[in-house]
Amino acid sequence: MSSNAPTASIKERCAQKKYDAVVIGSGPNGISAAIVLVQKGMSVLLVEGQRTQGGGCRSDELTLPGFTHDICSSIYPLGMGSPFFRTLPLEEHGLSWINPEGTYAHPFDGGQAVVVGRSVEASAKTMGLDALAYEKLVGALNINWDTLCESLLQPQKMLLHPLSMVNFGVRALMSAKLFAQTTFKGPLARGAFAGVAAHSTLPLTAATSAAFGLVLGVTSHPVGWPMPKGGAQKLSDALASYFTASGGEILLGAPVSSLDQLPPSKLVLADVTPWQLVSIAGSRLPGGYKKQLENYKYGPAVFKIDYALDAPIPWQAPGVDRAATVHLGGTIEEIDQSESGVWRGQHSERPYVLLAQHSLFDPTRAPEGKHTLWAYCHVPNGSTQDMSAPIENQIERFAPGFKKTIIAKSSISARGMEKHNANYIGGDINGGALIPSQLFTRPVFRLIPYSTPVEGLYLCSASTPPGGGVHGMGGYYAANAAFRNWRA
Numbered sequence: 001m002s003s004n005a006p007t008a009s010i011k012e013r014c015a016q017k018k019y020d021a022v023v024i025g026s027g028p029n030g031i032s033a034a035i036v037l038v039q040k041g042m043s044v045l046l047v048e049g050q051r052t053q054g055g056g057c058r059s060d061e062l063t064l065p066g067f068t069h070d071i072c073s074s075i076y077p078l079g080m081g082s083p084f085f086r087t088l089p090l091e092e093h094g095l096s097w098i099n100p101e102g103t104y105a106h107p108f109d110g111g112q113a114v115v116v117g118r119s120v121e122a123s124a125k126t127m128g129l130d131a132l133a134y135e136k137l138v139g140a141l142n143i144n145w146d147t148l149c150e151s152l153l154q155p156q157k158m159l160l161h162p163l164s165m166v167n168f169g170v171r172a173l174m175s176a177k178l179f180a181q182t183t184f185k186g187p188l189a190r191g192a193f194a195g196v197a198a199h200s201t202l203p204l205t206a207a208t209s210a211a212f213g214l215v216l217g218v219t220s221h222p223v224g225w226p227m228p229k230g231g232a233q234k235l236s237d238a239l240a241s242y243f244t245a246s247g248g249e250i251l252l253g254a255p256v257s258s259l260d261q262l263p264p265s266k267l268v269l270a271d272v273t274p275w276q277l278v279s280i281a282g283s284r285l286p287g288g289y290k291k292q293l294e295n296y297k298y299g300p301a302v303f304k305i306d307y308a309l310d311a312p313i314p315w316q317a318p319g320v321d322r323a324a325t326v327h328l329g330g331t332i333e334e335i336d337q338s339e340s341g342v343w344r345g346q347h348s349e350r351p352y353v354l355l356a357q358h359s360l361f362d363p364t365r366a367p368e369g370k371h372t373l374w375a376y377c378h379v380p381n382g383s384t385q386d387m388s389a390p391i392e393n394q395i396e397r398f399a400p401g402f403k404k405t406i407i408a409k410s411s412i413s414a415r416g417m418e419k420h421n422a423n424y425i426g427g428d429i430n431g432g433a434l435i436p437s438q439l440f441t442r443p444v445f446r447l448i449p450y451s452t453p454v455e456g457l458y459l460c461s462a463s464t465p466p467g468g469g470v471h472g473m474g475g476y477y478a479a480n481a482a483f484r485n486w487r488a
């Protein structure tokens with residue numbers, strides 16, 4: 001990030017002004033924290049190390065002119081469903097959601113595919129002998145999205161909604177593999193559930209890995225798996241536009257290596273992960289707390305690749321082109337093997353691949369007749385391995401002829417991810433491993449997990465509850481806690 005550093009200091013660039021609050025990092029959580037504080041009447045400066053705002057929610061022409069690719073995140077069930085984002089007039093600031101009827105598809109060898117969409121019944125029909133079991137499961141979860149969302153996105157509130165959480169929670173504590181094996185009989189529904197649960201990067205045999213399959217899976221029906229028209233950057237730009245229109249200030253290309261670089265303020269909220277906080281706050285952190293942050297665990301990483309194509313992906317199975325998101329990897333056994341291998345430091349030759357085909361639903365992403373493809377697979381933390389060939393082979397396996405449609409590509413290794421966004425330590429995109437000890441109490445066990453022992457200093461990133469994903473709720477809760485404490 002040092003190459004981005006301008007010669008003038010951050011304080012000089014702010015004309016030596018003082019602020020009520022400074023937020024470090026403009027990811028979805030940082031900008032959300034900044035918005036909450038500006039809404040409360042505070043003067044707020046948002047300082048971003050990169051030259052563009054948005055953190056894990058940005059787009060660029062990574063391959064060829066006219067092709068818009070999402071650099072990191074791309075599909076936003078929790079973004080469109082976010083209780084905080086929903087309070088903001090983002091449409092007035094340029095955001096427009098595209099919500100395909102199909103949420104995700106999961107093709108299998110032999111030309112069959114599970115295609116899940118907003119309709120429970122139509123989704124169930126693609127699951128063969130588990131059609132009824134799927135309908136029963138969704139019915140049993142009795143999804144009231146607002147209640148579920150409030151509980152999921154603020155884990156401390158689970159206790160306020162005991163009934164919906166009993167339905168959900170008992171299942172969520174299981175491993176994805178056990179849950180799939182006890183709920184479904186056939187390979188289609190089991191494989192499709194594994195494809196959703198594997199978003200967590202946990203081994204499918206790990207306790208609580210079912211939770212991720214259930215949370216993401218259930219969003220299919222009440223919310224959908226939407227994308228911003230024109231790319232992820234449009235969501236970040238809308239948030240930034242609302243923030244500045246409300247009086248906030250943004251400073252780009254300003255990496256913070258020490259709190260001493262910041263202009264004076266009552267509050268500092270850091271959209272960074274624990275190890276970065278240790279480096280930035282340095283000696284101000286008491287030894288015990290610092291040690292806890294240093295012991296924080298980061299999880300597996302991603303290898304990411306984007307393609308410009310001169311035709312849609314030629315899927316063998318009918319219906320896969322109805323969903324923007326596609327999970328590749330075949331059966332639950334195969335996905336389990338590739339995902340658990342990553343935890344043992346292995347790179348899979350047949351990786352589980354997350355893929356999005358935006359341009360089928362959003363023609364603004366590519367020139368007429370051309371298409372974009374966004375894909376990644378999990379790799380061990382810190383990996384520098386090029387996974388282009390295994391990813392391409394997996395796509396070709398379910399879409400023969402795919403390789404011939406490629407006109408350009410751009411890839412980034414796990415190590416490269418960290419250079420692109422300092423929060424992706426070793427390429428971990430979740431702000432820390434989603435192991436049970438870091439699920440509800442991240443980054444350390446504290447009554448207010450966002451607070452630090454340093455007065456006025458707060459963490460507000462995906463390393464705080466409710467964790468990774470583009471929803472802004474970590475920033476929202478951190479800013480509310482910081483404001484309450486400051487006023488008390």
Ligand SMILES: Cc1cc2nc3c(=O)[nH]c(=O)nc-3n(C[C@H](O)[C@H](O)[C@H](O)COP(=O)(O)OP(=O)(O)OC[C@H]3O[C@@H](n4cnc5c(N)ncnc54)[C@H](O)[C@@H]3O)c2cc1C
Nearest residue numbers: 025027028029049055056072073074075256461462469470
């Ligand atoms: C390949 C990939 C695919 C993903 N897919 C999805 C998806 O489809 N849907 C979804 O919901 N989520 C997805 N995610 C995860 C999502 O992007 C993150 O969980 C989310 O962005 C976390 O938000 P955040 O605000 O906590 O941090 P970030 O978005 O990481 O933002 C942190 C910001 O802080 C800045 N920063 C860090 N250190 C400093 C410093 N010292 N000084 C100044 N600035 C600093 C960084 O430059 C960055 O802008 C994906 C991530 C990746 C990488």
